[in-house]
Amino acid sequence: MTNSRKLQTAGLLWFLLTLLVLAIGFYQACTAPTEATMGNLYRVFFYHFPHTILSFVFPYLNCFASFAFLYWRQRNPERALAADAFALASAQVTVVYASVGLATGMLWGRAAWGIWWTWDARLTTYLLLWLLYVSYVLLRRLSASGQTEVLSAVLAIFAAIDIPICFMSIRWWRTQHPAPVFGGGADSGIDPSMYPAVLWNLAAWAMWGAFILGLRYAIERRRQRRDTAAAHQYLSASKSPSYGEAQ
Amino acid sequence: MNISLALALPPFQTLAQKHLIYAYCAVWLIQFGYGTWLAVQWHKSSRP
Numbered sequence: 459m460t461n462s463r464k465l466q467t468a469g470l471l472w473f474l475l476t477l478l479v480l481a482i483g484f485y486q487a488c489t490a491p492t493e494a495t496m497g498n499l500y501r502v503f504f505y506h507f508p509h510t511i512l513s514f515v516f517p518y519l520n521c522f523a524s525f526a527f528l529y530w531r532q533r534n535p536e537r538a539l540a541a542d543a544f545a546l547a548s549a550q551v552t553v554v555y556a557s558v559g560l561a562t563g564m565l566w567g568r569a570a571w572g573i574w575w576t577w578d579a580r581l582t583t584y585l586l587l588w589l590l591y592v593s594y595v596l597l598r599r600l601s602a603s604g605q606t607e608v609l610s611a612v613l614a615i616f617a618a619i620d621i622p623i624c625f626m627s628i629r630w631w632r633t634q635h636p637a638p639v640f641g642g643g644a645d646s647g648i649d650p651s652m653y654p655a656v657l658w659n660l661a662a663w664a665m666w667g668a669f670i671l672g673l674r675y676a677i678e679r680r681r682q683r684r685d686t687a688a689a690h691q692y693l694s695a696s697k698s699p700s701y702g703e704a705q
Numbered sequence: 706m707n708i709s710l711a712l713a714l715p716p717f718q719t720l721a722q723k724h725l726i727y728a729y730c731a732v733w734l735i736q737f738g739y740g741t742w743l744a745v746q747w748h749k750s751s752r753p
Contacts, residue, residue, distance in 0.1 A: 499721040502728045509732070554739045561731040569724040666736065673743045680750040 469672060476665040483659035490655040499569050504655050506562040507639070508663040510584075513555035514621050516667065517591065520548040521618035524611035531608070539682050542607050545614060547674035549594045551667055556588040571634065580635035583624035590617035 483504070493500035523545035530538035563581070568574045575581065594617060597610050628635055629642070638646055648656065717723050 497721060499725055501725055505729065505732045550739075554735060558732050558735050561735065562728045565724045565728040565731065569721045666740075670736075670740055670743060673747060677743065677746050677750050684750075 465676075469669070469676075472665070472672075473669055476662065476669050479658065479662040479665055483655070483662035486655035486658045490652050491649065496570065499566065502562050502566040503639075504659045505663075506559060506566060507656065508660040509555050509562065510559040511660070512663060512667050513552055513559050513587070514625055516548045516552040516555060516671070517587070517614075517618050517621050519671075520545050520552060520591075520594075520614050523548060524614035527607065527611050540679065542611070543675050543678035543682060545611065546598055546678055547671050549591050549598075549610075549614065550674055551671045552591045553588070553595055554670070555663075555667065556584070556591060559584065560588055576634045578633040578635055579627040579631040580624065580633045583620060583627050587617075587620050587624050590620060 487501055487504040490501070490504070492498055523541045526541035527538050527545060530541060563584075564574050567576075590613075594610055594613050597613060598606060601609065603609065627633060628638055637643075639648060640646065717726070
């Protein structure tokens, strides 16, 4: 069995395991005890929390990969290409997770607060995070410059500055967004009976995130290899004596 | 056993119930929509 075939088999097994953990997470979210003040609406939290936390993790992967790309682009072009593919994959996954965080947060807010949106520190910095990574993906998609990878790597490094600000916003400022549920002081936390639903869903969406990140990376690496092969073919053809005559 | 979300609650009666269902559907739509797009791209990239 070739390495590529082994990786595909491992990916398929990971995908099946992820589906199983997602199903357990959904079951746990449905069967967790009803919350005293919010009733069943609080179950949005079981999906909102993992997506929001993970949307703070993937941008760091994007930032590290962008640093790696900038470091290796002169020293080791092959590694730089791999880092660039990883940066692109992690930026797209960030957009997906942040979109879910925004959508579930707004749906919960409309039902709990009576408003879809408010310009408090957490929501504003989170919207900024989403916009930064959407702009990264659009830059990759639309830029015709030969320096797209470098420009997007620089953008990724600046975009990562928003992550700690957004994460700490509910600790630094008084916000409409609820105070931290975990690690927010003596009054924070949830009933222990709700932990299985939180942890299973956190594990499930982390596994799903790893799966789509790996798949997106593999697709981008294939595209890079195809482009490199096409460029080599073009160069070989242009060096052949018959090339000038054909032109 | 309290299977409140799936069975005990008749959906779409109150705003909270509706938004709970919408939130779960939005998650699956966005995540599995992106997953499906990736699967299509993977399939396309497999072609010579």
